[in-house]
Amino acid sequence: MTRITRRLALGAAAATLAAPALRAQGTAIRIIVPFAPGGSTDAVARLVAPGLTQRLGAPVVVENRSGAAGAIGTDAVAKARPDGLTWLLTFDSHATLAALLPQLPFNPDRDLDPVMLIGGAPYVLACKPDKPFRSITDVVDAARARPDAVSFGSTGNGTIGHLTMVLLQGRTNTRITHLPYRSGGLAVNDTVAGHTDMMIGSAAVVHPHARSGTLRTFAQFGPQRLPALSDLPTVAEAGLAGLEAEAWWGVFAPHGTPQDAVSRMNAALKESLNEERVRATMQEVQQARLVASSPGELATFLAREVAKWGEVVRANNIRAD
Structure with missing residues (x-):
């Protein structure tokens, strides 16, 4: 291959890789938080948004849509176009939605694709x-x-x-x-x-x-x-062994979002979470155990959470507000 031909080939490859980001220029990427401002989910979303803006080549806007234990905002994402411009950053209550609201207008398993388990506290x-x-x-x-x-x-x-x-x-x-x-x-x-x-x-x-x-x-x-x-005892130390609960934050996409878009978001999240300022805030202020998982690891984790907490919802006949 001549030097000129090689340059043309490399240039075409670079253009192909850059095209999705270029198409997003000027188009806002929405991260929907299905809770009101002021909670930890909102704080995590706003913490990573600047890094995502830098890495995805488009402004990232955090949008709060609260209500029904997170179902209202989650429904908006489940029904959004799977074009890589709408994402859900939600809380652990996501694992209880199907048990809590049997008449959900969406199916959490079918209508949302896992992207990343950010971490827990x-x-x-x-x-x-x-x-x-x-x-x-x-x-x-x-x-x-x-x-x-x-x-x-x-x-x-x-x-x-x-x-x-x-x-x-x-x-x-x-x-x-x-x-x-x-x-x-x-x-x-x-x-x-x-x-x-x-x-x-x-x-x-x-x-x-x-x-x-x-x-x-x-x-x-x-x-x-x-x-x-360190001075705060666990409930197990107080004689209630096995009574453990950890909050967690996860990112999901509308089902059918292209795999390359999911991969880009996962990579951008990992890089953003690894920024010194962001990591320090997550660990020292949010008291989070960072995970930054793959999509598949989030899917496996979520299945366990759904089984564990869904049983508590059903056994106690709990319903959303």
């Missing part, structure tokens, strides 16, 4: 500092003394935080009043204001407030203590 219990709870035992004792009088906030009916508290009540034979919110940020606000006795949320959304002193954490549901919360 353990659920923690927190309260306003003037509340009396300093351990999971304090909560159990108070709930037994006054059934239904103690309240907790979560990000909504059927979310993993809510289901974890359902399991806790079953294990301890207690009744605790549930106050569902539309995002972790709203649950934090009411807990800080004292409108609910405590809240369950991911360490990602609770830790900044614990660090500033507006909330006090007193139990974590991870398999071991978080380094940043």
